[in-house]
Amino acid sequence: MKTDIDFSKRLSPAVQSIAPSGIRKFFDIAAKMEDVISLGVGEPDFVTPWPIRESCVYGLEQGYTSYTANRGLPELREEICKHYAECYDTHYDAATDVLVTVGVSEALDLAMRALLAPGDEVLIPEPCYVSYQACTILAGGVPVAVPAKIENEFRITPEELEEHVTEKTKVLLIGYPNNPTGAIMTRKDLLAVAEFAKKHDLIVISDEIYGDLTYGGEPHVAFSSLPGMQERTLLLNGFSKAYAMTGWRIGYALGVPAIIAAMTKIHQYTMLCAPITAQMAAIEALRHGEKYMKKMVAEYDRRRRLIYEGLTKMGLKCFEPKGAFYIFPDITSTGYTDEEFAETLLESEHVALVPGSAFGACGKGHVRCSYATSIDKIAEALTRIEHFIKNHKK
């Protein structure tokens, strides 16, 4: 459509200040290629386990097609609370402490809008998921990046956080296991962060969407399960990654009644409720989905070891990821920037991955490879990357 109206003056300045996602460009090139192997996908390659899909079909047949309570189906909220009591010994009240959302993305947006006043600062360890900064800005807040270091396996320390905390800091937003690095935080690491949050009286938003996907024996620790942290923590989680349910769009927030009520207020006017079909499926996932989830995790673990060994052997520096399904090698030894590397690799070898700088300035010089793809494809992608590195040294 053509228009003579100047929309640069009419669109919200906050929206205009947000840079478009750095991933878009690669998507456009890769989508046109026939034989592309993509390590650029941030979602499981598995389809949702059949019993979960079947339960949704059954729900539709039975006529479950209405709105639900704003906060979500009571049975789902109860299953979520039961899950946290069993797995993390953390007790939430299904009536007041849970909000079912349209994915963690909505939960994060609601959290920011519910918590932030104009000018409030949010500490965000980077590299991190692409929407953290954007959601902060859209809610009127100011994102403050705290770079994590590869030497420290991309974990964040109180000392690093101290360097960036100010009078205006209100929220600390962490996401472990981490997208894009695959880093996790041990209980000890988190205890130190908890001490920091307490010292500066911060709310901690903990995005734990990859919480079920950890490897190598170090169990995931829910931030709210740390001593004294439950009242300070807004925990975000969902079904997308662990149960391969990205397209269903079901997430949830767990926190104190005041924050959950504030978020629910926005949610009821903007979203009303999450889709009932997907909520029914989520109940099935929590009740009977664990064995399927564990099988998928075991498969990710095998792929993780294969890709880690493959990338290390070809001389790329990378730390062994312990969670999620990403590996974040340092590609500076090739002489390319991460953007050039990703672009040239895609053009010459038809392997898609995502430049690290899409996840924050300190992701520069790295690329994110997702191993949520079949072993055969990973093996082929490794061969192509090795071929690329041998022939394209700058």
Place this chain on the structure above:
Amino acid sequence: MRELLELLEHDARRPVSEIAPMLGKSEYEVEQDIRRLEKDKVILSYNTLINWEKFGDNTVTAIIEVNLMPQREVGFDAIAERIYRFDEVRTVYLMSGSFDLLVIIEGKSLQEVANFVATRLSTIDGVTQTRSHFMLKAYKKDGIVINDEERDRRLVVTP
């Protein structure tokens, strides 16, 4: 060891160079493990699941319920052996319920299979009754969906 077996059960052609890093072992260790499992007959054989129909062969599969007269000392085993020694017989299970053996037979034609049942199987001493069911269509075999249409529907790059 279970993980190794599961990997091989899913894809026996997977190279040891791929399996080793997945299991966090050396290639030598994995080779030794496989050799031992073969020797111990935990691994019996490496087969290929083939869609013969797609290849153009029209084999006939019959599932036959067999009733037996058990024999002193050996029970059903001796008769079962007489049956499973035939090349036409693909599978033999001893069953609980209204019949004793479940026998799966493959042949080139209905005629051939019927002939085998009439002249070979039902004439074995101790076989008292047979009921044959001819298979019309295979949907899933050994955990593999025959005509699987599921494919990767994801976008190529997502955050």
